[in-house]
Amino acid sequence: MFDFSLPLDKSFSPSGEKTASLQKQLVTRLQQAILHGDLRAGTLLMPTRLLAKELGVSRNTVVSAYEHLLAQGYVVTDPTGTRVAPRLAVNVPPAQQHHATPYRLPARLVQTSSTRQKLSANMMLSPGMPALNQFPLATWRRSLERACQSLHTPQLGFNDPLGEKCLRQALAQHLYLARGVVCRPEQIIITEGAKQALELCITLFTQPGDRVWVEDPGYRAAATIFEGGNLVTHPLPVDQEGVNIPEGIWQHLPPSLIYTTPAHQYPSGAVLSISRRLSLIHHARQHGSWIIEDDYDGEFRHQGEPIASMQGITKEGPIIYIGSFSKTLFPTLRLGFVVLPATVIQEAESALHEIFRSSNRLQQIALADFIDSGEFARHLARMRRLYRQRQMALRRALSMHFPDCDILGGKSGMHLTLRLPSESDDISIAAAANNQRLGVRAYSQYFQDPQQKQSGLVIGYGNTETSSIADAVERLVNIIQQT
Missing domain, CATH: 1.10.10.10 (Winged helix-like DNA-binding domain superfamily/Winged helix DNA-binding domain)
Known part of the structure; x- marks a missing residue:
């Protein structure tokens, strides 16, 4: 029974304030x-x-x-x-009030959560992490300051739902010059990173239950996003020419979306050949499918001429081009973009203004300034030279210790993939390496088809000093030998 006579606490905290009114x-x-x-x-x-x-x-x-x-x-x-x-x-x-309602993780997230490593920026050999200590922070601050000075009171409200006009204009010019992307600024939508870009593709181009083709091995986070959007993912094998579409699959399992990383397949490093690019575009047109071209690190080409985007190959192709600045600049910037075909933006623009809300206005204006001033291009040029040097150092170290193992990739990006013997437990190796602050990842975890799984390690070099790479690889070798 409730006792009304119990006194209330009238004491004061050390700061002189009542603990609660x-x-x-x-x-x-x-x-x-x-x-x-x-x-x-x-x-x-x-x-x-x-x-x-x-x-x-x-x-x-x-x-x-x-x-x-x-x-x-x-x-x-x-x-x-x-x-x-x-x-x-x-x-x-x-x-009984303290007994929590039982919770079971949804099936689509079980594998993701069980294999996901908790990685941080200070881990050596972590793939996908740029050289953070080489970012021109002082220059970026000046761009932010100019962005602050340009803002007026009316601009503190909602901005254009599709993104700041200045950034879309700067991006259209940069993408054309650097990646061969042909588009008008109006076709670009600014997002909060690649995840929101993929979610927007799901909203615009699919219905629940639709099929999406994904590369296998491939970017697991993308597959998880598709499955979370009530889509059915179907894995396609990858070889040295990129994604390899089996004979007859267009007739039997036609997709609404096809997710690809043609300039630098993740994580194998393969480049999608021109014949396969043209075939993919041709069949997608015939079957009413849409291709998502994720150009996640196409800016960093280390051998030969840059691999141009698939979007620029043909006029008005069924291609949705996406990218972000997490690898070219820094992850916490949380800015990305989607380039929609002109016909799509014409039909969907009014709906997009209702369902989409751009954000980070200050950072968008600052990024436009960073690009227009030439600092972005200069930073990319410096990083290409640096990553080329670090990639060569990593390849030398791996070749010394693993002369009989295949090393995949190396012509682009910020990682190499070391193939290990089939009996190797790459998951245990990656977990042990993670405990020693080596952020390598298990290659087998990028596969969806259990029959196709291969053992290996995805090893980054972007945020690891060149002078430290050899020692880091030696530590990794010791872990492999002990696991």
Whole structure:
């Protein structure tokens, strides 16, 4: 039974403030008593004057507490006084209140959560992490300062849902010069990274239950996003020419979306050949499918001329070109983009203004300034030279210790993939390496088809000093030998 005579805490904290207002204490006590069943439904509460006297507080404190409970629906009033609301009290013993509702992780997330490594920026050999200490932070601050100075009060409200005009213009020019992407600024939508870009593709181009083709091995996070969007993923094998579409699959399992990384397949490093690119575009047109071209690190080509985008091969192809700045600049920038075909943006623009909201206005303006000033291009040129040097150092170290193992990739990007003997437990090796601050990842975890799984390690070099790579590989060798 609830005891109204228990005094409230009128003490003060060391800073001189009351630990909680008397009204709040009384409200909390009465709420808990009602929810735990100590005050049953229909129970008449003490009159405000009498309760105030019992607790040694002012009547206004009790009146305010009762009014608060009334506003929340805990109590009702009638001519006889204030009562606990009917059918409200839970009437469950307090001991049982602490039992949490059982939770089971959705099936689509089980494999992702069980294999996901907790990686951080200070881990050596972590794939996908750029050279953070080489980013021109002072220059970026100046771009941010200029962006702040350019803002006026009206601009503190909502911006264009599809992104800042200045950034879309700067991006259109950069993508044309650097990646061969042909588009107008109006075709570009600014997103909060690649994840939102993929979610936008799901919204615009699919219905629940549609099929999406993904590379196998491939970017697992993309497959998880598709499955989370109620799509059915179908893995396609990858060889030295990129994704290899089996004979007859277009007729038997046509997709709504096809997810590809043609410039630098992740994680094998293969480049999608021109014949396969043209064939993919041709069949996608015939079957009404859309191709997502994820150009996640196409800016970093180390051998020969840059591999141009697939989007620029043919006019008005069924290609959605996406990218982000997490690898070219830094991950926490959380800015990406989608380039939609002109026909799509014409049809979908009005709907996009309703369903999409761009953000990070200040950072968008700053990034536009960073690109227009030439700093972005200069930074990319410096990083290409640096990553080329680090990739060569990593390849030398791996070749010295693993002369008989295949090393995949190396012509682009910020990682190499070391193939290990089939009996090697790459998952255990990666976990042991992670414990020693070596952020390598298990190659087998990038496969969806269990029959196609191969053992290996995906090894990054972007954020590892050249002078430290040989020692890091030696540590990795010791872990492999002991696992």
